[in-house]
Amino acid sequence: MIKDEVTRFMALAPLMLPKLIKNTTAEETDITDDSAILYFTLEEALPISLVMDMLEDDMELSLLYHGTSKDNTKLHHCCFFTSPANGKNMFKFNMVSDNREYVSDLTISIFDSLDTMESELESDLTSHAKSFDFIQAMEVSEVLGLFCLLE
Secondary structure, X not given: OHHHHHHHHHHHHHHHOOOXXXXXXXXXXXXXXXXXXXXXXXXXXXXXXXXXXXXXXXXXXXXEXXXXXXXXXXXXXXXXXXXOOOOOOOEEEEEEEOOOOEEEEEEEEEEOOXXXXXXXXXXXXXXXXXXXEEEEEOXXXXXXXXXXXXX
């Protein structure tokens, strides 16, 4: 079932994000029974603000968090995800900037179930809260609320 989700994502993403995802295959994949992680390298590094705008505007993704490292304020981590309310496309985008605040890689997680997605979002948010100062972030309770409304 997860392979169907990956196929659907790979058909959709290059059309919606041609500046970010040009290939119809990922450079590297890690597939389990209930999720897949796809790794992409951008053709050219882009400012993190531009990548964030593309994900928010072109894919209509929600921001889970955007923060800077407590050790290096030029190093940004950011995560966007699909709304669980749509129930069809369940994925999240993670990116990390370099010291120039440019992004050269994307890590995309695709999920097979809402339970797995909710757990991964919560874990990602919690782990970044320890070593990053959030510029903007959801609270864990907000994430849980998005998924509780679906039951």
